[in-house]
Amino acid sequence: MSAPAESAPLPGGPHDRAALARSRAAAQSSIRWELLSQLVRKDLKVKYQGSTLGFVWSLANPLFMLGIYYVIFTYVFPAGVPNYHVYLMAGLLSFTAFSQGVINASVSVVGNAGLVKKVRFPLLVLPLSGVGFAMVQLALQLPVLLVIALISGVNFLGPEFLLIIPALALLLVLTTALGTLVSALNVRFRDTSHFVEIFMLVWFWTNPILYRAGIIKEQLGDYYWVYFLNPVATIVSTVQRAIYDQPFTVNDQGERLQVLADPGYLFYFRNLAIGFVFSGLLLLLARRTFNRLQADFAEDL
Amino acid sequence: MPQPVISAPVISAKGVSKRFLTHSSKATQLKERIVKGRGAGTEEFWALRDVDVTVGDGETVGLIGPNGAGKSTLLKVLAGILRPTSGQVEVQGRIASLLELGAGFNGELTGRENVYLNAALLGLSRKEVDRLLDSIIEFSEQGPRIDDPVKHYSSGEYVKLAFSIAVHVDPDVLLIDEVLAVGDEAFARKCLGKIEQFQQAGKTILFVTHSLDLVTTLCTRGIVVDHGRVQYDGDPAFAVGTLRKILGTDRPVGQPLAPVEIGGVVVHSAVASTTPGGPASSRLRAGDPLHLRVTCEVLASDEVYPGEVGVVVMGAGDIPVFALRTPAGEGLPPVPGRYDVDFAIDAVPPLNGAFILGVQVDHAETHLPITARRFDDAIWVETGVLPGLLDVPALTTVTEAS
Numbered sequence: 001m002s003a004p005a006e007s008a009p010l011p012g013g014p015h016d017r018a019a020l021a022r023s024r025a026a027a028q029s030s031i032r033w034e035l036l037s038q039l040v041r042k043d044l045k046v047k048y049q050g051s052t053l054g055f056v057w058s059l060a061n062p063l064f065m066l067g068i069y070y071v072i073f074t075y076v077f078p079a080g081v082p083n084y085h086v087y088l089m090a091g092l093l094s095f096t097a098f099s100q101g102v103i104n105a106s107v108s109v110v111g112n113a114g115l116v117k118k119v120r121f122p123l124l125v126l127p128l129s130g131v132g133f134a135m136v137q138l139a140l141q142l143p144v145l146l147v148i149a150l151i152s153g154v155n156f157l158g159p160e161f162l163l164i165i166p167a168l169a170l171l172l173v174l175t176t177a178l179g180t181l182v183s184a185l186n187v188r189f190r191d192t193s194h195f196v197e198i199f200m201l202v203w204f205w206t207n208p209i210l211y212r213a214g215i216i217k218e219q220l221g222d223y224y225w226v227y228f229l230n231p232v233a234t235i236v237s238t239v240q241r242a243i244y245d246q247p248f249t250v251n252d253q254g255e256r257l258q259v260l261a262d263p264g265y266l267f268y269f270r271n272l273a274i275g276f277v278f279s280g281l282l283l284l285l286a287r288r289t290f291n292r293l294q295a296d297f298a299e300d301l
Numbered sequence: 302m303p304q305p306v307i308s309a310p311v312i313s314a315k316g317v318s319k320r321f322l323t324h325s326s327k328a329t330q331l332k333e334r335i336v337k338g339r340g341a342g343t344e345e346f347w348a349l350r351d352v353d354v355t356v357g358d359g360e361t362v363g364l365i366g367p368n369g370a371g372k373s374t375l376l377k378v379l380a381g382i383l384r385p386t387s388g389q390v391e392v393q394g395r396i397a398s399l400l401e402l403g404a405g406f407n408g409e410l411t412g413r414e415n416v417y418l419n420a421a422l423l424g425l426s427r428k429e430v431d432r433l434l435d436s437i438i439e440f441s442e443q444g445p446r447i448d449d450p451v452k453h454y455s456s457g458e459y460v461k462l463a464f465s466i467a468v469h470v471d472p473d474v475l476l477i478d479e480v481l482a483v484g485d486e487a488f489a490r491k492c493l494g495k496i497e498q499f500q501q502a503g504k505t506i507l508f509v510t511h512s513l514d515l516v517t518t519l520c521t522r523g524i525v526v527d528h529g530r531v532q533y534d535g536d537p538a539f540a541v542g543t544l545r546k547i548l549g550t551d552r553p554v555g556q557p558l559a560p561v562e563i564g565g566v567v568v569h570s571a572v573a574s575t576t577p578g579g580p581a582s583s584r585l586r587a588g589d590p591l592h593l594r595v596t597c598e599v600l601a602s603d604e605v606y607p608g609e610v611g612v613v614v615m616g617a618g619d620i621p622v623f624a625l626r627t628p629a630g631e632g633l634p635p636v637p638g639r640y641d642v643d644f645a646i647d648a649v650p651p652l653n654g655a656f657i658l659g660v661q662v663d664h665a666e667t668h669l670p671i672t673a674r675r676f677d678d679a680i681w682v683e684t685g686v687l688p689g690l691l692d693v694p695a696l697t698t699v700t701e702a703s
Contacts, residue, residue: 030426031421031424031425031426034421034426034427035421035422038417038418038421038427039418039421041418042407042410042414042418045409045410045414046407046409046410049409049410114401114404115404115405115422116382117382117400118382118398118400118401118404119382119398119400119404119405119422119423120380120381120382120396120398121422121423121424295384296384298377298382298383299321299383299384
């Protein structure tokens with residue numbers, strides 16, 4: 001409903017208001033970012049406040065997982081990868097950031113029901129804060145990985161390290177897209193978040209985290225590309241390429257085995273491009289779905 | 302009553318309806334959706350039906366109604382939290398909705414941290430909060446407690462901090478849901494002071510409340526909602542009267558005023574009219590002739606000697622405004638029968654709002670009351686737009702002080 005056309009342009013009247021609305025719209029987006037950072041901060045504080053070790057706990061979980069997998073896949077079922085812990089950690093941290101981001105986001109709207117029903121604010125910040133939380137944890141974990149890599153004599157200081165930038169960018173876009181989508185769906189169908197958690201357990205194994213990517217190449221041959229239709233596999237293998245330095249290894253029988261998904265660059269660029277197209281489309285779909293469903297959130301919660 | 306000039310509607314709701322689907326058992330689980338199908342076990346409930354509300358710049362509107370009338374739903378629809386099933390809502394400017402104080406608080410965080418978080422939710426930037434922080438803390442009266450986790454706050458302290466943040470958001474439109482009666486009396490008064498500041502700054506305020514005194518003292522307009530529809534929209538005093546009628550708390554006509562029922566005389570009615578003995582006029586204007594007719598019945602009885610009849614016109618809070626009384630010895634005769642006692646006033650004084658008529662019949666010899674009854678909202682006078690029982694014209698000039 002616009003103001004009546006004949007109303008005089010009083011100070012503080014509709015004309016001023018229009019100008020005000022424009023300047024506020026500009027301020028709005030920066031406020032959203034601030035709100036997002038406030039929410040992520042809140043989650044971090046709430047999660048680690050009162051614990052003596054604080055942020056160290058954000059490392060404890062992946063480090064324990066790492067320890068367990070390391071023992072099993074070095075001594076029980078040897079993966080045959082030199083400096084396995086670095087290879088494993090690179091993949092595990094990337095995947096955990098993805099899965100945790102999506103899981104956090106999936107419960108973010110339902111978990112903040114009190115807020116959604118009582119305060120008007122851009123609801124999109126809720127799933128984004130869930131994703132942001134996982135990304136902040138990754139940002140804390142990555143330096144540890146790099147230090148461990150350095151200590152282990154893994155040389156990642158080459159041009160290939162730059163691959164980590166598009167890899168993390170794709171990780172962010174994909175996690176945001178999927179997280180936003182499931183957060184909206186979870187309001188209507190509360191089963192969504194449970195389903196997501198189970199699905200992540202399965203999804204984990206479809207990525208070259210515990211095993212050499214080369215195994216897949218050996219098994220699939222010409223259909224190797226099918227495996228990388230999974231954008232998470234692209235992210236994981238690109239992060240591995242960026243940090244891990246031995247594309248090939250030689251086993252006890254003297255066979256030359258491929259560890260990384262590919263020793264070159266083009267392979268990654270191509271798969272990253274596919275991943276970005278897919279994630280971009282998913283992001284559009286997620287935003288549309290979220291925007292369509294969010295008007296009913298307060299009612300459905 | 303001269304309508305306040307509505308320059309541009311700040312809040313405009315047209316034909317707003319809101320339907321809720323109540324599930325007999327919540328079919329939110331995927332399984333039940335599939336098993337039961339979409340429409341099974343759902344019932345419709347219309348919380349709002351064709352509501353039109355237009356609020357102009359600087360108005361303070363009290364939204365009142367019985368429980369479950371749809372007030373909170375309307376507020377949520379206006380706040381943009383709920384989507385109307387049909388109809389349109391437009392709100393200009395920055396809205397702050399206080400539907401629940403401290404809705405965004407996290408118990409683990411300190412008061413200070415919660416200020417930043419809550420203010421961000423309400424749309425303030427970090428820089429703005431930095432600037433306002435001292436003022437927020439001061440208004441909330443928390444002092445050094447601001448650095449304690451809010452889970453250790455008492456409910457009063459919690460609410461003080463929340464209200465303090467909300468009023469510092471400096472919105473154009475403030476939507477408040479039953480949260481004004483918070484904290485101790487001193488703080489409640491401070492809150493009202495803040496609301497008055499908002500009014501003076503020309504902000505638009507819309508609040509839901511059950512304390513009807515607040516509506517008459519604070520609002521420029523009252524809207525009564527019942528069964529999802531607007532039942533009355535206009536003068537706050539009339540709005541309160543309308544609601545009391547709906548609630549049945551307007552005290553049934555002719556309810557005893559005081560426990561002095563001796564008997565022998567019954568007051569049947571007290572009617573205000575513009576003509577002698579004419580029909581009841583619900584709305585009067587200052588200057589109208591006023592005829593009050595009190596109808597009494599003297600019952601056959603040996604003991605009682607009815608005497609003078611008095612009428613007290615009372616404003617909100619039972620404040621007597623003026624009284625009328627039959628001259629000594631000219632009251633009801635001690636003869637059984639029905640009598641009309643008429644009081645004629647040339648011109649209605651410049652009253653403002655709804656008034657109560659208190660009728661009392663005294664004993665002819667002891668002059669103690671025999672019976673007394675009150676008639677709520679018996680006189681409704683529309684005069685000014687300013688608050689107050691009286692509308693007093695004044696000549697105002699503004700000159701520079703020497």
